[in-house]
Structure formats: C-alpha cells, structure tokens
Amino acid sequence: xxxxxxxxxxxxxxxxxxxxxxxxxxxxxxxxxxxxxxxxxxxxxxxxxxxxxxxxxxxxxxxxxxxxxxxxxxxxxxxxxxxxxxxxxxxxxxxxxxxxxxxxxxxxxxxxxxxxxxxxxxxxxxxxxxxxxxxxxxxxx
Numbered sequence: 001x002x003x004x005x006x007x008x009x010x011x012x013x014x015x016x017x018x019x020x021x022x023x024x025x026x027x028x029x030x031x032x033x034x035x036x037x038x039x040x041x042x043x044x045x046x047x048x049x050x051x052x053x054x055x056x057x058x059x060x061x062x063x064x065x066x067x068x069x070x071x072x073x074x075x076x077x078x079x080x081x082x083x084x085x086x087x088x089x090x091x092x093x094x095x096x097x098x099x100x101x102x103x104x105x106x107x108x109x110x111x112x113x114x115x116x117x118x119x120x121x122x123x124x125x126x127x128x129x130x131x132x133x134x135x136x137x138x139x140x141x
Contacts (some may be wrong), residue, residue, distance in 0.1 A: 011089050024090070026091055029122075029125040030121055033118075034052060034122035040102070052114045058122035059118070059120070059121075081101060083133055084136050086136060087137070092128055092132045097128060
C-alpha cells in the first residue's frame with residue numbers, strides 16, 4: 001500500500017507561482033504607476049497616497065461588482081482554467097496599465113493625479129489581465 005506522493009520541488013514551485021501570478025502582476029503595476037506618477041507630478045504627501053489608495057479601491061470594487069454582476073453578496077471565484085505560460089507574463093496588463101497611467105499623468109497633475117492613477121492602474125490591470133487570460137485560454141483550446 002502506498003501513501004500520498006511526496007511533495008516535489010517542481011510541484012511546490014508550480015503552486016507558488018500559480019498563487020502569486022495575479023498579485024505579482026498587480027504589485028508590478030501599482031509600484032510602477034506610483035513611481036511614474038511621483039516622477040511626473042512630484043512626490044506624494046500622505047493625503048495623496050491615501051487618494052491613490054482610494055482610486056485603486058474604487059476601481060477594484062467596480063471591477064469585482066461587474067465580475068459578479070451584483071453589489072450584494074459575492075460568490076466564490078470560479079476555478080481558473082489552464083492557460084499557457086504567457087498568460088501570466090503580465091506584459092500587456094501591467095505595461096498597458098502603466099502606459100495609461102502615464103497618459104493620465106500628462107493630462108492631470110497635482111492632487112487629482114493620485115486618485116486617477118490608482119484607479120487607472122487597478123482598473124486597467126484587472127480588465128487587460130482578464131482579457132489577456134481569456135484570449136490565452138481560448139487559443140489553448
């Protein structure tokens with residue numbers, strides 16, 4: 001009688017990268033967007049950092065509400081379909097979001113740039129990332 005298979009390095013690495021894929025891409029996006037905004041409009045004060053967070057939270061809540069189709073109780077997330085490795089490259093999602101933040105920063109400056117940067121960074125990353133993953137999953141079929 002044999003027991004469960006011993007954990008392998010590759011299996012553990014697969015679990016770690018799968019669990020980290022979206023947070024990793026979002027981290028890249030928010031860090032790059034905040035750094036870019038600070039470079040273009042000046043370093044933020046506490047209020048501006050809080051405005052960046054408020055913009056990001058607003059975009060996340062809107063995206064999650066749209067994903068679930070409700071502002072009420074949220075159901076569990078569906079299991080992610082298998083996708084090709086490049087679906088997690090984040091070049092389109094993170095890069096696209098940062099380019100959109102850059103464009104907004106060129107138009108809006110001062111205190112107003114911070115909530116807009118947070119909103120665009122979060123919203124664009126989620127939307128472009130979902131689109132990228134959807135297209136990659138369809139190509140894999």
